[in-house]
Amino acid sequence: MIKFFNNESVDTPLIEHATMTLAARAGITVARTQIVRLVGANAIAIRRFDRERGRRIHCISAGTAIRAATAAGAAPELGYPELARILRRVGVTQDDSNRRDARELFRRMVFNILIDNTDDHEKNHALLVVSPFENGRLRLAPAYDVLPTNSGQGYQEFVCGAHGRDSTLENAMSQCEAFGLLPAEAAAEVAHVIDVVNTWKEHFAQAGVTQRDIASLAERIDSDELLGQRTGFDRARFQSPPAKRKRPSPFRRT
């Protein structure tokens, strides 16, 4: 796939490439990207994940998966926790990839919040249908369309947790159990993503993004709201309580 420059105020193709490669550093599986230098502008080439040796791999959007899993008449909860529950339920279980997919989805949510990618709507997440004629199980497709939105809207398009779509780490942490994570495990994921996002400026500069564009993106990514969350995150707050002492069995011989 090729996406062209569309007269945005910043070099969007180059910024998308820089963001996708930064996401990879944060442990996110991304579609492979490459910059195509055209006369006067950059374009981005994205390797399709729904083709394999010329054959099509069936994919569905997160919205379709969530709606299909919602009882008739009920309102679908279009968000990360619900998608994580679906992945854990109908993911590939033999090698634990369902659990790894749910964990990665948590990482993607945190990355999107911190890098100001608020455009994480139901069609910007996809699932690969694994062996559709055998079991129809689902795997998380590589991430795509991940780049700062520069909207400053303060909320995501996908529900993140108990505070709905709020772009906060508090919200991301609030339903970590839906992703199969203990609070301490989720907090470790957040801390790792923070470490990677803290390097965004150098990474973008290395990818060739101009200082002018970096300064423009910094207005959001390094704003009080987002930088404040990176510096203010206290991992220690989420340490798991000590394991409860097991009650002795009443059948235990004394």
Ligand SMILES: Nc1ncnc2c1ncn2[C@@H]1O[C@H](COP(=O)(O)OP(=O)(O)OP(=O)(O)O)[C@@H](O)[C@H]1O
């Ligand atoms: N690497 C890929 N392999 C297969 N399909 C893809 C890939 N990347 C994107 N798509 C599909 O193409 C659609 C459009 O791509 P993308 O989201 O990158 O474009 P966009 O114009 O930025 O979209 P938006 O409307 O979200 O702004 C996606 O919703 C997805 O269905």
Ligand SMILES: [Mg+2]
């Ligand atoms: Mg899109």
